[in-house]
Amino acid sequence: MRSAAKSVKAFEDTQKLHEKFGDIVGVGEYRQAFLHQSAQLAPCPDLSAIISGPRELSINRASAISVIYETPTRTTRSPWYAQVSNDVTKISLNSTRVLKVHKLRKKVWERGLGFRALAVYAPRIKTKVNLLLSKIAEHSGRPMDMTEYSMFFGFDVMGEIGFSKDFHMLESESEHPAIKGVHESMLAIGVLGTVPWLLSMISKVPGAAAGFSRFTTWCHQQLQEKRKATVLKNRDPRDIISWLIKSLNEGDPSAPPGEMAIQEDARLLIIAGSDTTSAALANALYFLASNPDTYQHLQATLRNQCPGGIQDWSYEKRIPYLDYVIQETLRLKPSVPGGLPRVAPPEGLMIDDEFIPGGTVVAVPTFTVQRDPRFWPDPNAFRPERWDGLSTEKSPWLPFTRGQWACPGRNLAMMEMRMVLSHIALQYNVSFADPGAAKRFDLDVMDTFTLTLPPLHLVFTPI
């Protein structure tokens, strides 16, 4: 499975298609089909005339971002999301395609990941940051695989604030069996691509189904335990799952609408919150090691503006340059690199002067649009300072996607990354253990819906 998945470079394939054929290209089964070469051909008034079968378009235009993803929400999620079921009582928030139900369910997640909740989680995240720093201290001057340690950190944090459970991955320096299961099945998802009917084959892929079931069993046990625990009234929940359980117990309309739904949400919170943040963290360290001048500038800025390092969410945006580093990392290497597929409403959509027929699956290819030279001068260069004066909302930058679909964990992820990067930068210099291997880190990345990163061996030297 692993060797098969190595060839998975869907986001780069899509970028090449756009370079060759223009702004609007067919993807999925129709990946090779050239549909419309923007600016060179007359606008095509009726794309339905030339598309047949599962109609899927990748649209590399900044103007398409607001039409497809932002409010007022005109699209819905594509059938890819219905791989578990279309029954809203049996699926997670992320699989929910019915707009009204999704909007309602999102509210409880926004409470569980809002600033009030983050203040409760912050001290436990700081404990994990300190543990990661102690591992870096142990390896001081010697190579350390930061892909692995970022992953340990990401999952330990989500175990802690998701369920108040410790995976002990940083401490044991090894993957928890339930998490190993997730990674096996993610590889299967990458191999099988985004064609909905193929995904049902996951249960038949040897190894993948067994792995995922280890993970589901773990989540189920944690959920059951949590439900039995005494809930203290007048105190905010200590973790995300308790916010969801509280909403159920109180009959809140935004509660998961069924037993299967809360079980799916329990899995979603670990999956959505861990690999995404871990990949972003490892990628940020990769770019900082590759760009010593930027790293020194970050160190000097932190020494001046925040010598104690970032401690919690209240430091939000206090050190703009640190945020620029994170934004630039997520521009060049978005943790979810592919376009997120949405279905055009029955009346169709207008994107500039193009009519997209109702029922067409459309997506803006995140990786491609974020490296497009029309929007980003010197697009492949890591230049955090380009963000000075730029707005994340007004730029074609969508690593957390937009509108109703936007990631509710963005502030948590930013807080984790600010805390880790600020403390590392204040204490250590960083370099590659082997500059040749650094190149492979760029080349060997896999698109398994989220990025699966190769090892990143860095050396940290105390300042």
Ligand code: HEM
């Ligand atoms: C750098 C870190 C992160 C990135 C880049 C990221 C990115 C994304 C993206 C692109 C989506 C949309 C997926 C889709 O529509 O299919 C998403 C959804 C989601 N993310 Fe994140 N995420 C990050 C961290 C987190 C964290 C820490 C959590 C905490 C639990 C989280 C929870 C979620 C949830 C629950 C959804 C589903 C939202 C919905 O269906 O409306 N994410 N994320």
